[in-house]
Amino acid sequence: MKQRAPLTLAAVTAALAALTGVAALTAPAADGKAADGKAAAARMPVERSLLVCPGPSSSDIAETTYTSFTPGAPAGEGKGSARLLGATKDAKPVLEPKEPGKPLGATASGADAPALTGSADGVLAPGWTAQLTTKVSVGRSRGVLGVGCTAPGTDFWFPAVSTAKGREDYVHLTNPDDAAAIVDIKVFGPDGPAKPDAGTSESIRVDPKSTKTVLLSTLVPGAQLADATAHVTTRAGRVGASVQVGEEGVGADWLPASADPAGSLVLPGIPADAASVKLVVFVPGEEDADLKVRLAAPGGSISPAGNEQLHVKAGMTAAADLKDLTRGEAGSLLLTPSDPKKSAPVVAALRVVRGSGAKQEIGFIPATGPVGARATVADNRPEENATLLALTAPGADAKVKVTASPGTGGGEAASKEVDVKAGTTQTLTLAPAGGKGSYALTVETVSGGPVHAARTLSLPHEGIAMFTVQGLSDDRSTVSVPKAAQDLSVLTG
Known part of the structure; x- marks a missing residue:
């Protein structure tokens, strides 16, 4: 048997230092301990x-x-x-x-x-x-x-x-x-x-x-x-x-790209005046997907008449014309397995049209991950009705904090806490006090279940409701760094 070379103290120190720099993707438990009862990894800002x-x-x-x-x-x-x-x-x-x-x-x-x-x-x-x-x-x-x-x-x-x-x-x-x-x-x-x-x-x-x-x-x-x-x-x-x-x-x-394939998806921020909404879904895996389709509106979740269910064959793209789905109220689309015990991962996006005739304008809303601890969208405009933030809690009540930064030309930041009931979409406008120029909106989860968010920016031109929708996803600004302790047994071969 080949004998291992002995490690120097410097090598051990370097190894320990490298170990502390490894970023894990799992958050520590609420009590600060990992599943095995040992001290959990600390969360540190990304560098x-x-x-x-x-x-x-x-x-x-x-x-x-x-x-x-x-x-x-x-x-x-x-x-x-x-x-x-x-x-x-x-x-x-x-x-x-x-x-x-x-x-x-x-x-x-x-x-x-x-x-x-x-x-x-x-x-x-x-x-x-x-x-x-x-x-x-x-x-x-x-x-x-x-x-x-x-x-x-x-x-x-x-x-x-x-x-x-x-x-x-x-x-x-x-x-x-x-x-x-x-x-x-x-x-x-x-x-x-x-x-x-x-x-x-x-x-x-x-x-x-x-x-x-x-x-x-x-x-x-x-x-x-x-x-x-x-x-x-x-x-x-x-x-x-x-x-x-x-x-x-x-x-x-x-x-933009859809969120990673998953059995349940949220497509947030469908404008209230959407004249046409088309859902497009694809199944990357080998099992067909049977999906329940719901709209999370301000007052609760509803199933669109005639499109309550969607069957998608494995490896194929399916589409459903949801027409004027929102009927005057902004909302978000929720896709969940028809049978919770049989879930096939899918990806999805919406093609949305506002206006009519020669005054139509197109936009897209892909499935978007939750805001997690914090998410931000830049370039919001202070003009009246230019910026609308939509917040959706698909499964449990939640509270978030929304902050509008100062503008690129000055102003004072403004914050507001918002309660979002399970299965609903809440909308709000928030701008910095005395702000000039564009500003950023940051959403932080305060308590409760996951929240999904999207910002609609409307810049009408000559009667055309020009707009674009951007989803907000967790900015992953921190990573878990495992705690390391000296183990002198590595010195023995």
């Missing part, structure tokens, strides 16, 4: 955050606003830095926030506004949030297009994409790293996987520090899929991924 923002628009008349915000009090103690810069080598910073608690904005015009990548460290890292909002007043891509910048990843689901005539769905892939990323895109329609064009949907190379856009219909030529699901994965590296949708006659918006 570094990464964000990726897609390129805003191909329109020459696009007007884009970038906004960055980190929750917390203005930095009195501690240091930190953050930079968002163009996704090209040697790019100059577009935004460089200096302290938490104060949003920072920048603007860009035309089709040359870049995709962005960036990082934050120190006091600016925990909960760092960025948003890009683009307004295009005329043309095929007219509308308000809003999307939150996201952490780079390796796996994304996009229900509600389309390759049908009249739709242009572009997958935006942004690589923040110094090595190339290799990406696969698969499309699933109502009959399962769409046959791809040879060599176009697999091994798509995204160069380091760059962005690439892929027109979805070119991956499956001849397949006129009105309702489909795109699955974006990486073979090497990681990317930020979002889908920009343009639809003839109803404008344009971003379709």
Whole structure:
């Protein structure tokens, strides 16, 4: 038997230090102890955050606003830095926030506004949030297009994409790293996987520090899929991924990725005046899904007539036309297994249209995770009725604290606690006192069950109810760091 080499005290110390830096994803128990009765891991603020923002628009008349915000009090103690810069080598910073608690904005015009990548460290890292909002007043891509910048990843689901005539769905892939990323895109329609064009949907190379856009219909030529699901994965590296949708006659918006596949989902923030709501669901696994469909309205949960249940076959995309589902009251869609003992994970998104005739405008609401301890959305506008926050408690009563930051041009932060009854959606508007410019909204769970949230930003133009909806998910600003103790037995072989 080969004998292990003895460890030096320095090596032991290094090993212990490394152990204390490992981040666990499980929160400690309420009594501060782990399941085995030992002291639980402490929760510590993250030390570094990464964000990726897609390129805003191909329109020459696009007007884009970038906004960055980190929750917390203005930095009195501690240091930190953050930079968002163009996704090209040697790019100059577009935004460089200096302290938490104060949003920072920048603007860009035309089709040359870049995709962005960036990082934050120190006091600016925990909960760092960025948003890009683009307004295009005329043309095929007219509308308000809003999307939150996201952490780079390796796996994304996009229900509600389309390759049908009249739709242009572009997958935006942004690589923040110094090595190339290799990406696969698969499309699933109502009959399962769409046959791809040879060599176009697999091994798509995204160069380091760059962005690439892929027109979805070119991956499956001849397949006129009105309702489909795109699955974006990486073979090497990681990317930020979002889908920009343009639809003839109803404008344009971003379709963010759905929450991870789960048996129950919440799609929050359907506008009260939605003229049309379509639900698109996909089952990634091998078991069919039977879902109960409910609307969480201000007064409680109701089942939409004729669409109380939805059956979705494994590996296939299903759609349900919910029409004017909300009937004048903002709400959120709840998807749960028809049989709690038989649950198949699904992904889902809503295609929402406001207005009528030539004055229609499109938006998308993917399934969104709970706000958890804290979640933030940037770039809220102080104009009357411009910003509406929707809060949904799918299973149990809850209380949250909502805080409006100062504006990019000043003002005083404002806070409010909100009770959300189980199975309901509550809406509110909140803005900083005397605020000027855009501001951030932060939602913190105070007590009770999980809460899901979404912000609707409405910027009407010439009678068109231009809007965009962004979900708020846990900012994961802390991680669990296990406690380590010296164990001298490692010195013996």
